[in-house]
Amino acid sequence: AFGLLVYKIKETQGYNRIDIIVTYKEKLILIQCKNIEISISVQTVRVFKLAILRFSSNSLRIIVYNNKKLKEKKYATVKAKLWAQTSKRNIQICNEDKFVDIIKDFYELDNDDYIKLVDYKADSFNINSLLEENVSI
Secondary structure: OOOOEEEEOOOOOOOOOOOEEEEEOOEEEEEEEEOOOOOEOHHHHHHHHHHHOOOOOOOEEEEEEOOOOOOOOOOEOHHHHHHHHHOOOOEEEEEOOOHHHHHHHHHOOOOOOOOOEOOOEOOEEEEOOEEEEOOOO
């Protein structure tokens, strides 16, 4: 089985940047964490796309939003969803509950591969016993 190697990017952490970089099966997962009450806008997706351009095109790029904090019915605007879906950069938008499923689907994991998001908290991110604090998802 393969493990996840997680890097928290402190220098660029914050609005419209890459917050977390994960290495899994020799590929990258680039994550932007959104802890917002309103729907993700097309501008958020566009700026994220600019931030990820310098990375390999075969990496997975995810904008993860905090489902518990979101107050609007839709997690993203129609334009934001369209922009992400039509991007050639594998941009996915999901909440913390769908995060692991997106990774499994992207990598077409075998049954013996095991990834689990555990102990989710809005101000921390725990993957396979590696806890990242002060990262809002």
